[in-house]
Amino acid sequence: MDGTTLYSIGELSRRTGLSVRTIRFYSDSEVVAPTSRTPAGYRLYDLDALLRIELVCTLRELGIDLAAIQRVLNRELSVAEVASAHADAVDVQIQMLQLRRSVLRAAAKSNASPKETKLMHRLAQLSNEERRRLIDDFIDGTFGKENADPTAVAMVRSATPDLPDDPSTDQVAAWVELAELMRDDDFRGRMRRTAVHQAHQRTLDIETEAGDALMEFTRLKLDEVRATGIDPLGDEAAPVVDDLVRRFAEAFTRAPDAEFREWMAQQFEAGHDPRVDEYWRLVWIINGWQVVPGLVPVYTWLVQALRKAR
Structure with a gap:
């Protein structure tokens, strides 16, 4: 095919691999108009039309709409401009699909009910701004906007949850x-x-009252049992807790009974509430962190073990 030869729509179909119906649609839509017509009204196309149709095919396969393609063919937009804009749109679609996949996997993993799945989907779809607003409302509602402890507020804000664009099922x-x-x-x-x-x-x-020696022994023992994965509610925890209760009872000259165990639990819980520790654990998961210095729940294991029914 040269620059002067004209070809029928059937010949153009054979050269491009497009159906006659598709080429006719592009012609009727004025995306690629015929170069001329025969006396009988049949459409004829030249080399430029072939190249235009090939470009249309490429852009359509990339998902670009006909309106944008028409502007490219009319030289109102460059291919680079259209490709860049479309690539941005595809990025958004990919993020949404990845998020949808994570929600579905999380719902399947947790055996979520329809209501829970709907809530999971709605919360996961919040924009970054909406998530920040939710966190700001939580911090303001927790500490108050006036007379709030600035150090505590700064600590919580420094470790706010930030859900990534492609979150895992656990996140x-x-x-x-x-x-x-x-x-x-x-x-x-x-x-x-x-x-x-x-x-x-x-x-x-x-x-303070137990003394440095007993507290150092307690921390080392708790680090040991937590590292080995001993369940605070399991039978393996009992001898560890009984030994600690005995040592603390001697230090405070009290009987190592159920009342003393509960008193110990209340004392240690003052600095490490289990639900607050769970908050930090969830933040670590969302942010992909391994540890947050100063917020390790040292005594949570002990509080749970102390309160286990005996």
């Missing part, structure tokens, strides 16, 4: 759980009390 599940937790008034009260203690790294009364 989506953690975000949904965290969003529900932040709306709980009882939890907000717990967070307010515990965060102030953690932010100022205050020593618990029981730590």
